[in-house]
Amino acid sequence: xxxxxxxxxxxxxxxxxxxxxxxxxxxxxxxxxxxxxxxxxxxxxxxxxxxxxxxxxxxxxxxxxxxxxxxxxxxxxxxxxxxxxxxxxxxxxxxxxxxxxxxxxxxxxxxxxxxxxxxxxxxxxxxxxxxxxxxxxxxxxxxxxxxxxxxxxxxxxxxxxxxxxxxxxxxxxxxxxxxxxxxxxxxxxxxxxxxxxxxxxxxxxxxxxxxxxxxxxxxxxxxxxxxxxxxxxxxxxxxxxxxxxxxxxxxxxxxxxxxxxxxxxxxxxxxxxxxxxxxxxxxxxxxxxx
Numbered sequence: 001x002x003x004x005x006x007x008x009x010x011x012x013x014x015x016x017x018x019x020x021x022x023x024x025x026x027x028x029x030x031x032x033x034x035x036x037x038x039x040x041x042x043x044x045x046x047x048x049x050x051x052x053x054x055x056x057x058x059x060x061x062x063x064x065x066x067x068x069x070x071x072x073x074x075x076x077x078x079x080x081x082x083x084x085x086x087x088x089x090x091x092x093x094x095x096x097x098x099x100x101x102x103x104x105x106x107x108x109x110x111x112x113x114x115x116x117x118x119x120x121x122x123x124x125x126x127x128x129x130x131x132x133x134x135x136x137x138x139x140x141x142x143x144x145x146x147x148x149x150x151x152x153x154x155x156x157x158x159x160x161x162x163x164x165x166x167x168x169x170x171x172x173x174x175x176x177x178x179x180x181x182x183x184x185x186x187x188x189x190x191x192x193x194x195x196x197x198x199x200x201x202x203x204x205x206x207x208x209x210x211x212x213x214x215x216x217x218x219x220x221x222x223x224x225x226x227x228x229x230x231x232x233x234x235x236x237x238x239x240x241x242x243x244x245x246x247x248x249x250x251x252x253x254x255x256x257x258x259x260x261x262x263x264x265x266x267x268x269x270x271x272x273x274x275x276x277x278x279x280x281x282x283x284x285x286x287x288x289x290x
Contacts, residue, residue: 049193049214050145050180052135053097059289061093067281073246073273083116085277089126101135105149127153133178141183147176147197174199176210190217198235206234206243224254226266246273252283262287 053059069085089111096104108128131149138144152171176197183190192215199208211231218224228250234243252266264287269280 049191050135050143050178050195052101052103052133052145053095055097055100057290058094058096059287060095061091061285061287063091063093063283063285065089065091065281065283067268067279069270069277069279071278073270073276073278075275077272077274079278082277084114085116085279086114087279087281088112098132103133104130105132106130107151127151131174142181143179145178147174147178149174149176171202172199173202174210185217188217188219190215207236209233209235222256224256226250226252226254228252242275244273244275246270246276246279248279250283254287260289262289 065088067085067087070081071079072082074080089109091107091109091111093105093107098104106129109126111126129149129151131147133145133147135143135145150171150173174197176195178193178195180191180193193213195210195212197210197212199210201207209232212229214226214228216224216226230248230250231245232247233245247270248268249271250266250268252264254262254264256262264285265283267280267282270276270278
């Protein structure tokens with residue numbers, strides 16, 4: 001029988017990591033928006049942290065984000081003015097507990113971007129991915145897991161040459177280590193979740209190293225407050241590929257309407273980086289558990 005801390009953490013460690021990661025990979029990134037979807041991805045789409053779902057249960061998350069920027073971090077990490085940037089996206093993540101220790105996941109994103117006077121780019125499916133998370137250890141509120149996933153991105157079209165981001169011909173494989181701990185802070189349930197990943201690009205373009213950290217606390221039974229940080233670093237990619245890094249901070253609140261439905265809203269900003277846009281934006285999401 002899972003501990004109460006473990007049950008709380010499974011319910012609480014919802015992240016917009018992928019949703020945040022979706023913007024700001026390179027200074028050329030841009031975007032419009034469709035934040036009408038009602039939630040964390042970490043992102044960089046979202047995921048459930050180190051915890052796996054119970055066998056036969058699942059969750060579907062529809063996440064919307066809007067972001068913009070008028071500055072970028074240069075190669076020395078100093079902010080400088082840039083062309084106006086807009087991005088909008090709606091992402092879908094579905095997770096299902098195949099067993100008590102293994103959770104299947106699938107994700108996709110629809111979005112559009114704009115860079116200066118360029119027309120909106122990518123008003124269609126931008127990426128899809130599949131994967132699985134295996135729980136390796138759990139005891140006394142602590143859990144450790146391993147996750148592997150594969151994804152492909154849209155290569156864009158000829159009109160999007162200035163914002164091309166290595167597309168369908170460069171699929172990616174990501175290996176991720178996850179650890180979480182559920183505890184109480186005073187009288188309030190809380191958790192921390194840390195993750196480290198290496199995203200390998202099969203083909204042209206750089207690999208990426210990703211580090212994510214989340215802290216959540218419930219001051220009320222139906223309210224979860226989240227503070228999160230997401231860091232991405234390029235790795236390799238050849239002499240002609242510009243290296244980059246960016247670090248995002250995100251704050252959000254999740255409201256549990258009932259046992260099945262939750263709403264989330266929050267904001268994020270790129271607080272540091274090199275060769276990356278200085279992005280700021282809003283997120284919203286709708287969660288459904290089944």
